Amino acid sequence: MAYDLKPFGKDYFDMTASELFRDFGRQIFSNLPDQKTIKTDINEKEDRYELKAELPGFSKDQIDISYENGMLIISGENNQVNEEKDNEGKVIQKERSYSNVKRMYSLNNIDEDNIEAKFEDGILSVDLPKTENNQRKVIDIK
Template structure:
């Protein structure tokens, strides 16, 4: 009999579950993207999946040890049916920005390529020279 009536917790989760199921996955895809960061001996490789984007929609920046990937995509769709006098015009826009802290990078040697929806950024490492340690005597 208890199965017939939702508990308070189920009731309050109803709205969240409804929107998660109806919009959650699609809404998440509009604002984020899948990214892998691979560490190799001499570089970090960042691979980001950006399907449907063009390289002109993407902006990359590396400043103060922070890699920023930004994008903006606008689409417009027009449909007309002269027989029914039906007109539909849709516009959509999405933008995203993600930042990653990646240190000890040779900023002048960073390279990026975009092919078939995959952005690959090569961030060559600089190997900092070890600092000299000085023992201090206590008087």
């Protein structure tokens, strides 16, 4: 009795080792959550928070930063569609087209009027000074 073993609809017995691992990697990583996230470091100092976020491939005008109700929101929209056409060949692979990222950070007791940000070499730096009243409100829930 013969069995037809074709996981994911492919005949893995006829593939080379490199084709097998490349296809296996695509199967695994295509099912992971979106890898387009903002990688961030936040350091707390005595008088402020310092946030550094990686936004490679974005320009300053493609990034929005806001602070509202104790939440710092960073978002970016990058459209890198290349309109140039190559009359001598065809596109084999196209991965750089559009990316949209958004991340929210809960940071309380921030002096909203003195938040400063700068963007240089794909790194967004945000300085969030703390307010004088750094005590958190404690609510007893019964």
